[in-house]
Amino acid sequence: MIEPQIVEPDAASETETAILEAARDLLAAGGREALSMRAVASKVGLSATAIYHWFEGKEALVDRVVLHGFRRSEAYMWKAIEDLPPGSMDRVAALGEAYIRFALENREYFKIIFAIQTPVPRHIDDVPGQGGYRVLRQCVIEAMEAENIRRTDPDVVVLYLWSVVHGLVTIFMACDPKDLLAETGCCDELDEEELTIGLFGRFRELVRVGLEPAAARGGGDDA
Amino acid sequence: MIEPQIVEPDAASETETAILEAARDLLAAGGREALSMRAVASKVGLSATAIYHWFEGKEALVDRVVLHGFRRSEAYMWKAIEDLPPGSMDRVAALGEAYIRFALENREYFKIIFAIQTPVPRHIDDVPGQGGYRVLRQCVIEAMEAENIRRTDPDVVVLYLWSVVHGLVTIFMACDPKDLLAETGCCDELDEEELTIGLFGRFRELVRVGLEPAAARGGGDDA
DNA sequence: GCGTTAGGTTAACACTGTTACATTAACGCC
DNA sequence: GGCGTTAATGTAACAGTGTTAACCTAACGC
Structure with missing residues (x-):
């Protein structure tokens, strides 16, 4: 634990x-x-x-502010899963939702973290990954042990899950969601955050099936 | 067509x-x-x-440069699928790979597009989506008609696929990939682009299964 | 009482995007 | 040919930026 x-x-x-x-x-x-x-x-x-x-200068000041944002995001993540059973897919999903909510409610922190002004990528410990990444990784491993996720390289699964939520958030920060979903019609009268969470909910099914152990699909063609 | x-x-x-x-x-x-x-x-x-x-000013100048980048990315995408059979999953995968390659080979264009300095999200037509989004959308619809993707809201699937590749790219631009995959060990002697593409390859299986029509999975629990 | 340090100041430098205004050259028109 | 207009460029300047150098002042240890 x-x-x-x-x-x-x-x-x-x-x-x-x-x-x-x-x-x-x-x-x-x-x-x-x-x-x-x-x-x-x-x-x-x-x-x-x-x-x-x-x-030291402006850069250092910004960095310190962002660091503080990391700590908040980490706490946010912990809180999201604390009441959910270890090894469950609910925990994984809750982390995804928490990531989205935190990003949308703390846009500026989030933007700065991933603004990537520096040409050189940061070390992982300097990115919201630090807390979030490790929590997610642990949850994924637990879910594998509980046979809720097919057994494979956990880092691949973690990065996959992180990519899905991170991609969704950054796309919606850059483009108007209602533009993208104009024809789907599922968007009116929802605010942006609820719309994003709603879409995340639709993703969950696709992700869940993709991660299912072979046994649950009636086949045996797992790699 | x-x-x-x-x-x-x-x-x-x-x-x-x-x-x-x-x-x-x-x-x-x-x-x-x-x-x-x-x-x-x-x-x-x-x-x-x-x-x-x-x-008009610096902002307008940057915008024009970025616009030019969009056009290049659009051409890049078209070229990626032109020799692949319509309706195939290969086309969808090729678009994902093209997106990643373009982003990594044109980092600065890409960063600026998604730097989101402006608090208000852009219209979709001002984002690499314009070309790429529509191409991807069409490919997804064709794949659905060819029974390679389960029939559901195409916009949800498109955004899901876009999120996966976009998330992967932006995460790797912000964090050192070798940091994230340290324990997996699959990374030495590969350059960043090949590493990202390699990881994308590992994602493909997860994504493919998640999108498979119910028939292919031996069950009938599609929504 | 003296030296050292923490915490602050003002003045200045080398930049930045942007504007107002002047200049030069080219063109159409009578 | 001269005239007005417009396109294309220049200079000077403004207000703002991050940052540095030098100076001041109060508090503390000894």
Whole structure:
């Protein structure tokens, strides 16, 4: 059994947390471009250069804000599965739904994490994967042991599941969902989040069947 | 049968195309932040303000570059399926692989398209979906008619397939794949693109089974 | 009391996108 | 030929950016 290991935020000075909060608000409101050192400074009541005493530069400041977002997302994931039976597909599905909900409710965090301004990909520990990835991985392994998912390379399955939800979220952040589903007609009067979750629900059946052990399908052609 | 409808690029002046090429190069080299009006100008041999005679501003310039990227991606997709039999799953898979290859070989285009700097999602016609989405949609419908995909809402299937490949690509652009697959060990000595394609190959089986018509699975529990 | 450090300041540099305005050349028109 | 108009470019400048250098001030250890 895995346990939530949420690292306590490093004990920070009042000024430091004030800067971080101001930065978070600016980031959430208008994205990376809206976060200027001078804007942060004036929110906190300091001069812009004072921030450099607490953070190496803008990049480092953004990184710290994002790191905080990771921790929140990790907690969000843990909460999503805590009441569900280990090894069940419900747990896997709940993680997917939590991922989507967190992404849509914390768009700016999410965008910045995957904005990929840096040409070099980050280390996994610096991405919401850290918490989320490992939780999902554990759930998948448990589901395999419970014969709810066919036995195969768990990393492949984890990345597959992650791709589905991550792809859905990022596509819907870039394109208007109602545009894509215009002909399906299932979308009016739903807000974006419910629409995305609804679509995720439709995906679940496709995913479940694909991951089913061969026994459940009456055949034996598993690889 | 659908035909490639690649819109000819609007006849542009020499200066205009020179600006666009310079902008494209800068964008590809260092992302949106590396594209400054002055840098573009000096590459073309003009003053920065001259660009404003051809483009409304930086945003418009970037948009035009991206638009050009869309057209290339559309052509890329068409080429990927032209020799494969309509209605086959091979066509669907080839589109997925083409999407991945194009994204990885044109990272900067791709990043910018999905960078989502604008808070409001774009219209579908302004996203690589335009070409790619419709091609994929048609291929899915044909595969349904050929009984290679279970009959259900095609838009759901299309978005599902798109999510899988798009998610995979964006995750691998943000995180180091070798990090994620460290324990699987299938990654050494492969470059990133081949690794991604290889993983996509592993996904295909999961996706194929999930989309199979009920008849092929020996059961009758389709919805 | 003195040195050191933490926490802050102002001034300045080298950039950025963008605008206002002036310039030059080419064209149609009478 | 001269005139007006327009296309295409230039210079100067503005307001904003991240960042650095240098300076100040209060608190602390010794």
